[in-house]
Amino acid sequence: MRVIALTGGIASGKSTISRRLASLGASVVDADLLSREAVATGSPGLAQVAERFGPSVLAPDGSLDRAALGAIVFADESARLDLNGIVHPEVRRLAAARLAEIGRSDPHAIAVYDVPLLVETGVDHDFDLVVVADADADTRTERLISRRGLDPEEARRRVAAQASDGERRRVADVLIDTTGTLEHTDEQVDALWHDLTTGRR
Ligand SMILES: CC(C)(COP(=O)(O)OP(=O)(O)OC[C@H]1O[C@@H](n2cnc3c(N)ncnc32)[C@H](O)[C@@H]1O)[C@@H](O)C(=O)NCCC(=O)NCCS
Numbered sequence: 001m002r003v004i005a006l007t008g009g010i011a012s013g014k015s016t017i018s019r020r021l022a023s024l025g026a027s028v029v030d031a032d033l034l035s036r037e038a039v040a041t042g043s044p045g046l047a048q049v050a051e052r053f054g055p056s057v058l059a060p061d062g063s064l065d066r067a068a069l070g071a072i073v074f075a076d077e078s079a080r081l082d083l084n085g086i087v088h089p090e091v092r093r094l095a096a097a098r099l100a101e102i103g104r105s106d107p108h109a110i111a112v113y114d115v116p117l118l119v120e121t122g123v124d125h126d127f128d129l130v131v132v133a134d135a136d137a138d139t140r141t142e143r144l145i146s147r148r149g150l151d152p153e154e155a156r157r158r159v160a161a162q163a164s165d166g167e168r169r170r171v172a173d174v175l176i177d178t179t180g181t182l183e184h185t186d187e188q189v190d191a192l193w194h195d196l197t198t199g200r201r
């Protein structure tokens with residue numbers, strides 16, 4: 001099995017790329033989804049979050065109030081690092097287990113680990129290739145405002161809470177330019193898949 005890391009800043013187009021790779025035959029593991037599992041209702045992770053941030057981050061049904069926690073952690077660096085300290089170890093465990101499972105069921109699989117914070121958390125897995133969804137910070141900020149409805153200040157904070165474009169480019173084996181049309185992104189993904197499946201990469 002080969003394991004490809006797919007990273008990129010918030011709203012850079014990672015999900016767009018990983019969806020296309022999945023449709024081409026890749027087995028995708030999504031760190032954002034695993035981070036939700038890590039704080040699922042009733043989980044030890046959520047209990048730790050509630051202990052650190054207080055009951056205001058819980059919804060009446062006992063689930064995590066993501067908007068409330070997001071407002072806290074993207075305005076306060078030390079709060080965000082505390083949250084990372086609770087969630088990231090569990091995400092790493094879950095990811096390693098999922099990737100191992102994929103390798104067991106298909107030794108020839110091409111697995112894609114969609115991991116937004118690869119640079120920020122340090123590369124701890126032996127990846128065969130690092131692919132970066134490359135859209136500059138201004139484009140990503142604009143997408144957060146126009147497509148996700150974040151207010152401009154909140155959008156800037158989220159972008160600022162992550163590595164710079166240059167830091168991500170430095171770890172990239174392959175850059176996918178996601179500032180053009182969706183078709184242009186698809187073409188680059190298809191070319192990458194072709195290279196992966198014909199032994200060019
Ligand atoms: C703060 C939370 C509750 C906000 O939830 P919300 O639904 O608004 O955002 P969502 O989880 O969909 O994340 C969207 C994007 O925000 C960025 N982001 C999320 N957490 C962080 C973080 N701790 N530091 C920097 N960027 C982050 C990523 O680009 C991610 O793809 C949530 O993001 C969270 O639990 N974050 C901590 C876990 C984490 O680091 N997740 C990202 C990678 S595993």
Ligand SMILES: Nc1ncnc2c1ncn2[C@@H]1O[C@H](COP(=O)(O)OP(=O)(O)OP(=O)(O)O)[C@@H](O)[C@H]1O
Pocket residue numbers: 008009010011012013014015016017032116133143147177178179180181182183184185
């Ligand atoms: N050329 C492009 N390539 C990829 N996405 C694009 C492009 N042009 C516009 N977009 C839009 O930008 C947004 C990128 O969102 P997407 O969910 O794919 O990013 P993401 O990196 O997974 O985000 P997040 O980090 O928030 O999970 C989508 O609304 C997508 O339609």
